[in-house]
Amino acid sequence: MLYRSGTQVRPRAGAPEIPEEDISALSWLVADARTGDVLAAHNAHLKLPPASTLKTLFALTVLPSLPGGIRHTVREEELEGIGDGSSLVGVAQGRTYRVADLWRGVFLSSGNDAVHVLAAMNGGWKTTAARMQAKARSLGALDTHVLSPDGYDTPGQVSSAYDLAVFGRAGLRNPEFARYCSTAxxxxxxxxxxYEIANTNRLLTGADGVEPYPGLIGVKNGYTSEAGNTLVAAARRGGRTLVVTVMNPQEGGGYAVYExxxxLLDWGFRAAGRVDPVGTLVDTRGVPAAGPGATTGAPAHPAGDGPGWPEVAGIAGAAGLGAGGVFLALRLRNGRLTRG
Incomplete structure (x- = not known):
């Protein structure tokens, strides 16, 4: 059913209706993170530009090779080729950073400068893109074509609501990924x-008049002129974790993606156990990534309420504290304002 166009859902008697009048995105998906069951979806495999949500795949690919304790002095050439209008965290040539700081720059500020430095440490821009492509294939994410590891608009670079949900689900099993993506x-x-940096995911921080979502645990938002606004979000309630992907809302302005x-999260928590799945997020833990030099990442935690998920649940409670007072820093490159 997930390869069909339009909205796919299999409600049982008494199941709540999807609030389709509130949803204008070109593509979206709601899934149970423990089982991988897809509760509902709309154009799940439609190939669209992902913007910075592609950084979820970047982190899945590179985090295992670059843990946070490493120190690195940034070279001039590592900051070359950053696209005009890119979001930046403020990485400076000649300065020494802990890799953990660079990862916070990726997850919170959506900093393409931090991505460029980490990619250079990982073997280079093209090597990292190739490894990301192999990682996507190893996860069964077949709609994704990687050309620019930071998600910057590049002709031919695409992903889908389905693939991004796969990346978000896989990321939450990695304690480092889960910790970074839930940091406000x-x-x-x-x-x-x-200086203070704030997560550009307004559903997490409550910035710019967007109410924070109770129990939200990340994952990553994005915006480019080609992709529009994109978001992978996960939340936990009553022992259940849901992953939602929203790609390019057509109505409601820049913050419609959060609403x-x-x-969709509200519907998913009400509908869980009252709809039959319309598909499943593939689970290929332990399958080696294809291609030379590819990395499969650290051993994944089992899905469910075993190792990994309690850590994520604990992070969720802390992530919302003080969200209303978060300072959101947006940076300029070549005079153009960008969002994560």
Whole structure:
């Protein structure tokens, strides 16, 4: 059913209706993170530009090779080729950073400068893109074509609501990924001092008038002129974790992606156990990634309420604290304002 166009859902008697009047996204999906069951979807395999939600795949691919404790001094060539209008965290040439700081720059500020440095440490831009492609294939995410590891608009670079949900689900099994994607705010070093950075995921932080979603545990938002607004979000309630993907809402302005995700999460928690799955997110843990030099990542935690998920649940409670006071820093490159 997931390869059919339009909305797919199999309600049982008494199941709540999907609030389709509130959803304008070109593609979306709601899944149970423990079982992988897809509760409902709309154009799940439609190939669309992913924007910075592709950074979920970047992290899945590179995190196992670059743990947070490593220190690295940034070279000039590592910051070359950053696209005009890119979101930046403020990585500076010649400055030494812990890799953990760079990862916070990726997850919170959606910093393409941090992605470029980490990709250079991982063997280079093209090598990282190839490894990401292999990782996607190993996860069964067959709609994704990687050309720019930071998600920057590039002709031919696409993913889908289905694939992004696969990446989000896989990421939440990795404690480092889960910790970074649920962090609302942090300090970023600037040589003898530091400044505050805030997660650009407004559904997590409550910034810009968007109400934070109770129990939200990440994962990643994105925006480019070609992709529009995109979001992979996960939340936990009553022992159940849901993953939702929303791609390119057509109505409601720049923050509609958060409200549409909110509506889908609300529906998913009400509908769980009252709808039959319309498909499943493939689960290929332990299958080696294809291609030379590809990495399969750290051993995944089992899905469900075993190792991994309690850590994520604990993070969720902390992530919402003080969200209303989060300071959101947007950066400029070549005079253009960008969002994560």
């Amino acid at each position: 705010q942090a300090k970023f070093p600037a040589g003898g001092w530091s 549409e995700a909110r509506s």
